[in-house]
Amino acid sequence: MLKGKKIVLGITGSIAAYKGCLIIRGLIKQGAEVQTVITPAGKEFITPITLSALTHKPVISEFFSQRDGTWHSHVDLGLWADAMLIAPCTASTIGKMANGIADNMLITTYLSMKAPVFVAPAMDLDMYAHPSTQQNLDKLRSYGNIIIEPQSGFLASGLEGKGRMEEPETIVKTLDGFFYEKKDELKGKKIMITAGPTYEKIDPVRFIGNYSSGKMGFAIAEECAKRGADVTLISGPVGITCNDKIRRINVECCQEMYNAATSEFSRCDAAVLCAAVADFKPENVSDKKIKRGGDDLVIRLSPTHDIAAELGKRKNDKQVLIGFALETDNEDANAKSKLAKKHFDFIVLNSTRNKGTTFRTDDNQIKIISETSVKEYEKKNKRDVACDIIDEMSALLH
DSSP, rough: OOOOEEEEEESSSSSGGGHHHHHHHHHTTTTOOEEEEEETTTGGTHHHHHHHHHHHHHHHOOOBBBSSSBBHHHHHHHHHHHHEEEEOEEEEEEEEHHOOOSSSHHHHHHHOOOOOEEEESSOOOOHHHHHHHHHHHHHHHHTOOOOOOOOOOOOOOSOOOOOOOOOOHHHHHHHHHHHTTTTTTTTOOOEEEEEEOEEEEEEEEEEEEEOSSSHHHHHHEEEEEEETTTEEEOOOOOOOOOOOOHHHEEEOOOOHHHHHHHHHTTOOOEEEOOOOOOEEEEEEEOOOOOOOOSOOOOOOOEEEEOOOHHHHHOOOOOOEEEEEEEEESSSHHOOOOHHHTOOOOEEEEEETTSSSSSSSSSSOOOOOEOOSSSEEOOOHHHHHHHHHHHHHHHHHHH
């Protein structure tokens, strides 16, 4: 929780600088005390007067506050803060942070910071994708900085949605989660999560798949890691990065996911099966690209492994198994049937009828169904939905 926490907010010269006001409001609403440090370029986008009015503190920009020698101590700020957040953070500032170029008050404060540092990049996609920017971000990660950026969908580049600054609400929630009172709730527990789609090959360039982005499964993995669990994430082909503390196994097809899941499950206290696994695969896979021929092409399909059913058979009395059901009709009945057949402890139901809550979206709206209860939840960001799901799972593990 952020109540009573001291946060240094660094603002740089980005068009997204105005969102600093929303971040300040969100932090203060959660009970935090905020001290703003702004670069000279940042003041071209938002005035210190505006920021000071929100924080009730003078904004720090220059090394010296007056011409009589009074100066701002970046060392004192580094000792004062419980966390530093730089949002928005431009490519220029990221480069300076990565390479120790201390030419303004914000960078000297960063270099003196004893507390965790959070960075929310903000730039256009070409600047973000440039190798120098990626190298600098990797350096920041290696220094222990926490990079906050939008989750991406699946593209060849893996960069969809990247570059733009994450929304202020999510940034505040990320900091709130860092100080979360349940941080060690799952310490010592081994959790396995499956996420994303599977791709079943037709030929070397085509496949049968689905629209799953993996966002829900990755949010669940992050939440488990945040609560101290030892997390193994088995992911289909998506372009999302995850916390370095999460052990990630990348797979492509159902067979690979089945092999990984059945191998890992016996060592787990709980498993969350969030992946959208293809139910069918082509009986025959061509080793060459299939050329356009006659008027039609018939592809005969055969069923894939039912991973959930297999793990349901293998689970012991001490293990918790959680499934997902994405339905288009008869939602509750179909979910309850799946709950019983797969031996789930509970099942998470969502529906394509709820617009903007399933594939490739940042939000979800769910029901959690067990043998004895049905809990309905409002539409939320998938990170918040992950909290609801893991709250239910944690209750079963304790």
